[in-house]
């Protein structure tokens with residue numbers, strides 16, 4: 006059963022679909038509204054999505070910029086989907102790579118949130134919020150990432166189990182290694198993978214990430 010459809014007067018907010026952008030943010034910005042997202046299918050019914058405008062959103066970086074997010078629509082489900090490049094997460098201003106750095110520094114290297122925020126040039130409250138959301142979602146993330154890793158390679162995934170946050174980082178790394186061993190250099194950078202496999206909702210608050218629907222193999226079909 007798919008999600009309820011936006012028929013009968015019920016309106017749903019647009020959902021995000023994360024897709025792999027092979028280059029950096031400035032290359033994306035340079036494309037402006039001409040950005041090409043390739044063919045995308047409806048996550049509910051599988052039909053090819055049709056063109057349907059887009060919107061601007063901010064991305065924080067050197068000289069914070071606005072970029073164009075393309076939106077497409079399923080004519081059968083009558084829902085539109087925001088096509089988020091994999092260097093972003095839903096509702097987060099910063100690049101996923103920056104968010105990942107903050108998590109790796111604070112969880113992996115035990116650096117305090119204040120020096121982490123200073124090093125990355127983000128407000129401390131923002132960095133602290135990333136960490137808090139990561140902590141809340143850590144257990145779900147471990148379960149999903151281990152399942153994905155095992156689908157890529159059936160060998161057991163060895164995790165330290167020290168605490169949930171560290172274990173979540175280890176599980177992300179383990180899944181990444183197995184993806185790379187199987188698919189080689191085509192596999193995106195670690196934190197972009199995190200965005201791809203969580204559908205941009207890795208730090209989401211009100212909707213579960215669609216981890217379960219992304220196996221190691223069909224996840225690769227997201228990559229052009």
Ligand SMILES: [Zn+2]
Nearest residue numbers: 047050079082
């Ligand atoms: Zn559909």
